[in-house]
Amino acid sequence: MVFRVGIVGASGYTGGELLRILANHPGVEITYVTSREYVGKPVHYVHYNLRGYYRGLKFVEFDVNGVSRNSDVVFLTLPHGVSVNYVPKLLEVGLRVVDLSADFRLKKPELYEFWYGFKHPYPDLLSKAVYGLPEIHRDELRNTGLIASPGCNATAVILSLLPLAKTGVVDLSKVVADVKAGSSEGGSKPSQGSHHPEREGAIRPYEAEGHRHAAEVEQELTYLTGSEVNVTLIPHAVSSVRGVLTSTHLWFKDYIDDIDLMKLFVQTYSKEPFVRFVKTSPPGYPDPKYVVGSNYVDVSYAVERRVRRLTVFAALDNLMKGAAGQAVQAFNIMMGFEEGLGLKYPPLKP
Numbered sequence: 001m002v003f004r005v006g007i008v009g010a011s012g013y014t015g016g017e018l019l020r021i022l023a024n025h026p027g028v029e030i031t032y033v034t035s036r037e038y039v040g041k042p043v044h045y046v047h048y049n050l051r052g053y054y055r056g057l058k059f060v061e062f063d064v065n066g067v068s069r070n071s072d073v074v075f076l077t078l079p080h081g082v083s084v085n086y087v088p089k090l091l092e093v094g095l096r097v098v099d100l101s102a103d104f105r106l107k108k109p110e111l112y113e114f115w116y117g118f119k120h121p122y123p124d125l126l127s128k129a130v131y132g133l134p135e136i137h138r139d140e141l142r143n144t145g146l147i148a149s150p151g152c153n154a155t156a157v158i159l160s161l162l163p164l165a166k167t168g169v170v171d172l173s174k175v176v177a178d179v180k181a182g183s184s185e186g187g188s189k190p191s192q193g194s195h196h197p198e199r200e201g202a203i204r205p206y207e208a209e210g211h212r213h214a215a216e217v218e219q220e221l222t223y224l225t226g227s228e229v230n231v232t233l234i235p236h237a238v239s240s241v242r243g244v245l246t247s248t249h250l251w252f253k254d255y256i257d258d259i260d261l262m263k264l265f266v267q268t269y270s271k272e273p274f275v276r277f278v279k280t281s282p283p284g285y286p287d288p289k290y291v292v293g294s295n296y297v298d299v300s301y302a303v304e305r306r307v308r309r310l311t312v313f314a315a316l317d318n319l320m321k322g323a324a325g326q327a328v329q330a331f332n333i334m335m336g337f338e339e340g341l342g343l344k345y346p347p348l349k350p
Ligand SMILES: NC(=O)c1ccc[n+]([C@@H]2O[C@H](COP(=O)([O-])OP(=O)(O)OC[C@H]3O[C@@H](n4cnc5c(N)ncnc54)[C@H](OP(=O)(O)O)[C@@H]3O)[C@@H](O)[C@H]2O)c1
Pocket: 008, 009, 010, 011, 012, 013, 014, 015, 034, 035, 036, 037, 038, 077, 078, 079, 080, 082, 100, 101, 102, 150, 151, 152, 184, 185, 186, 187, 188, 189, 318, 319, 322, 323
C-alpha cells in the first residue's frame, strides 16, 4: 500500500529532512509540498541535497482543498503557534496528521499560556493527540489520526530517564538536564544569535530560566510515574550543525547495585529498534557524532556513589530521532507499516 503524503512548511529544515527520508520509503509518495516563499519552485531549488529526486514536484501555497485532494496524510513542519491553526482544518477534511511543532504536545491547555504565551484555541484536540514517542506510546499510535511529534531535547532527556522512571530509585522531584545543541535546532531562518559568524565557536547557554521542553519531560514522566516530576533543562548552543547531547543529573533515593542498574537499561531497550544502550561498548558515552544522519538515540549513564549522583546521557540527531526520523517512525506505526520502514541505516563516521 502506498499513501499520498503532503508536507506543509516543506522548505524548512525538518521539512527537508522528511523529504530526504521519505525519498526511499516504499509506502509513501510525496504529492504536495507547501511554502510561502518558494511557490512554483522545484524542491531542489531549496533542498540542494535532493537534486535528482522529486522531479516535477513544486512548492505550492497551502490550500485545504488542494491538500485534501492530493494527500492521505499530512506532516506539518511549521513554527509553534502557526500549526495550531492548520491542524483542525486538516482533520476536518479527513486527513491523518503528524505535527512536528509543539502545538499539540501538551495535554493541559493552561500550559500553553505559561510556556508558549498563547491561549490554546482547540483544547479538545489536545486529549485526542498522541505524543509521538513510540518507546512510551506505541499502542496509542496505532489508533490515532493526530500525532504530536516530540521536541528534540525532550526526546533525548525522556529516553535517558525512561529505564529509571518507574523504579523509585532516583528523586524525580529534582531533575537537572544539561543540553548541548547544534545550530539546526533553531530552524532555517537565521536570527542574530544563530547567524553563522555569531554561532561558530560558541558555547552559550540560552533560555536558561525555563526552556519549554521541560514541560514535555515533566508531562511524560508524570504520566509514567503518577507522581510530581520537576525538571530544569538548560540548553547550550555549540558549534555543530546537527546533534544534541543531554547530561541529566539525578540523585539516588534508594540503593541499587551496579548490576541491577545496568539490567534496567538493557531490559528497557533490548527490543527497541532505535535506542542503543552504549555503556559497555567503546567509546563508552553517547556522542552525537556517532548518531548523526540516523534515527538512533544512544543512551548511557555514570554513577558517582560518593555524592549519591547518577547522570544519564543521550545523544541524537535533532533532525532525525529529534524530529523527522521520529515522526516517520510514529507515522509507520499509525499507518500499520513496520516501525523501521525507510529508517534503517547506520549513522555516519567520521
Ligand atoms: N529544527 C529542529 O531540530 C526541530 C526538532 C524538532 C521539532 N522542530 C519543530 O519543527 C517545526 C519546524 O522546524 P524547522 O526547524 O523545520 O523550522 P524552519 O526551518 O524555520 O521551517 C519552518 C517552515 O515553516 C514555514 N513557515 C514559517 N512561518 C510560517 C507561517 N507563519 N505560516 C506558514 N508557513 C510558515 C516556512 O516556509 P516558508 O517561509 O517558505 O513559507 C518553513 O518551510 C517547528 O515547530 C520546530 O519547533 C524542529
